Amino acid sequence: MGLMDRLFSVVFGGGRNVIAETAEVFRVNSDKFDDRAFHVQSAAMAQYGAEYAHARQGWFDRFVDGINRIPRPAMALGTLGLLVAAMVDPVWFASRMQGIALVPEPLWWLLGAIVSFYFGARHQAKGQDFQRSIAQTMARVPEVVENLETLSATQATTPGVAKTGHDAALTLAAIDPRGNAALADWKRLRA
Template sequence: MGLTGGLMGAVFGNGGAILRETAEVFRENAENAAERQANAGAAALAQYAAEFERHERRGRFDLFMDGVNRLPRPALALGTLGLFVAAMVDPVWFGSRMSGLALVPEPLWWLLGAVVSFYFGARHQLKGQEFQRSIAQTIARAPVVAREIDAVMPDRRVPSDKKPSDNAALDEWRAELGR
């Protein structure tokens, strides 16, 4: 055993450390890669949540401006319906107003279209970012919720709606797990 043990000790070193280090030159350590990936994901979520955290602290002016920003869409919708009502109630008055609109130069219509498009586009982007922030916060809280559920119900079993398979060993293993 002396020569064989010495040879094996030289090849495998301290618990196979030399062989493991040599293998890691050619193939990435899966456990370390998974840990790095989990750390990178957690860091990205934390950065994303911190980026939008400042929007949570809103003052009276911000709340007032948010209320003002909610006015244009209902005003446009109600104004359009009002135009139909005005056309039916007093067609002469409506016709004179529409004749006035016909005199507005085309570049001014383009400018109005650009202003309205930018307003609604910016509003859409803001709402999209708020939605993404809320999703990031929910995802960031998921591990905490899972830990709390495990603390309250440590021996909970995940229900499985799997039918028995053709693999008896797999069925036995599932039965041992209580699934």
């Protein structure tokens, strides 16, 4: 027993775990990583909470909040408006598109960068939510399969719901009232 105590004190001595400490050199400690991520997320949420803790009462704050809500609906409604304009007055629409054709390429790159930065974060967040929901759905597949097997095992086995498969003779025998003793007894009692 003394040898084992000395061996364990060398490996795990002084309240340390040499094996775990060595493994952490090659692989991140999941618990500590999750703890750090939790504190980072908590700090970010606290910062956001502090930003919106006081009511914005000034006219400038309300004005800027209103402006921040304009771009997405304006772009969506503007695009729909262009489609309607193309159908209502094609010549007017074509003349406007000729003007857009004269916009220099660097300006298109700048517009693309602005739009992609504006919508990119939202797209990424929605994409991650979608991936998370797919993963949750896929994680429930074994449970659903098990439930389906349980339900199919509990199906009624009465002649009214006999499973005859693709056997036509068996199907006809299942629905043929002749030779059914229970039905004959019932008819005899009714007569």
